[in-house]
Amino acid sequence: MAASTWSISASDKSKLIEAAFEAKEHAYAKYSKFRVGAALLTTDGQIIKGANIENASYGGTICAERTALVKAVSEGITSFTSLAVVTDVASALSPCGICRQFIREFCAQKMPILLVPADYADRVAKGEEDGILETSIAELLPHSFGPEDLERPRQPS
Amino acid sequence: MAASTWSISASDKSKLIEAAFEAKEHAYAKYSKFRVGAALLTTDGQIIKGANIENASYGGTICAERTALVKAVSEGITSFTSLAVVTDVASALSPCGICRQFIREFCAQKMPILLVPADYADRVAKGEEDGILETSIAELLPHSFGPEDLERPRQPS
């Protein structure tokens, strides 16, 4: 699916993936035991890490992708070039719908989103396919509801 | 896109759309002024209506689609055959990512989801195209994260 996303350099990709693995170490996954790490690459070359932070209410839980985004936006950083996400599962798992909607608010439709399997380093070491699913919010949230929809003219009721 | 969803009878479709419009009347859209109505058709032929219920915290807001689903599930109803959603905008608008994730938990991948424009009745009266986008959770939430992903074997950290 790479054709539908921007290109990302091999070096950026490698750094971003490593950061997502590091981010996962700080997951607070007390209830699900399902750790997730995310890393955002900003237009000016910074990497911002997020992890899932769960809550006893369950509903208050904030995922890794949203954690990374609020860290960036609350520092005034709103321009991003890619996002990587990793879990403890040995296949490429995808963001939940809440995170897709949150990504939609701040990231371009074609920004690369790299879904990285937990055994990525092993795969690479063995010379196998890396198992990454490269996608985008255009693909993950088609017909998306976005900020501009709230601006549309409304019919009188 | 109808090919990728189940079929729904013209009569069911018509009743479901009417119910979604009625549901919208009870929206509590105090902050966005953006009213949404949803109607779920259950396997045993009941129609369950939902509207968006907003909250001063903004983050506490519950959309129409989720309202309809929790109404059903909390009465022990967990089998659905279609969903219709309508807003005050004269085009087919799509559920937010939070609702897509919630629909994913309870509805089949190919269950028809009808996104209905606010001027649907006018369009039909004028003999125009009805403007409905018929879609499904398979289309709206590709590569979805779901309950079974939480069951997958995890790598030791």
Added chain:
Amino acid sequence: MAASTWSISASDKSKLIEAAFEAKEHAYAKYSKFRVGAALLTTDGQIIKGANIENASYGGTICAERTALVKAVSEGITSFTSLAVVTDVASALSPCGICRQFIREFCAQKMPILLVPADYADRVAKGEEDGILETSIAELLPHSFGPEDLERPRQPS
């Protein structure tokens, strides 16, 4: 603490508590295994039941109290006289903060909220204290942030 809430008749109280236990039967607590039931008494004497409906995203979870409230409000019912909540734990447990904020939007500060232990029926049968904590949103969410705070004049930035 009853002095700070409205009074509720013994018969209403009994019906409401029974409804909260029934509501719990439809909890969808797939992830936490922590079932919660809620029952709302409306001004016109209806009882509306809610249960917690969890989600694989965790963050998408909707608690029993919010389920009961959106069921009511989406049917045009916005006036309530009491709420009962029960879990599977043999002591009075309290709503999470998300639900307190949601209750704040629709219920009066002094409306009785009955937190019912799972062994309530046993306690009553044995002639013991019923173990109910009767409280209110005034007590559970002091200095609350509410709809009127969004209307306050704001300083130029």
Added chain:
Amino acid sequence: MAASTWSISASDKSKLIEAAFEAKEHAYAKYSKFRVGAALLTTDGQIIKGANIENASYGGTICAERTALVKAVSEGITSFTSLAVVTDVASALSPCGICRQFIREFCAQKMPILLVPADYADRVAKGEEDGILETSIAELLPHSFGPEDLERPRQPS
């Protein structure tokens, strides 16, 4: 109410309040236009800033207090000594219930929470009372539901 919280030095208090005002500058309050800033003081003397980051879905919105907390926790910082919160309103406004529940997960019951009016600097310059409400999660979320409640023995259903 200071008696029920820990003490905080005048110098820390002053730095924390200043940081909360700075944090507010990066609010993404596109929908509510209601900007909020928060600042957390960590045990090792760092200050971590948060702002509210809203979302077109409304329900996806993350408040300033939660932004500050996930920034900290996702960097491995989980020990805090105080929190300050400021809005654009010239009086002390309080966290929403969602944030209270999130603070409950990570902060001590008696940790000082300073609710700062937008005109704080003016008040101080004029030699008036500073208008700060000093509170704590013990006061803001009484009878709280917390992580340990999920561990309690449950009755068979």
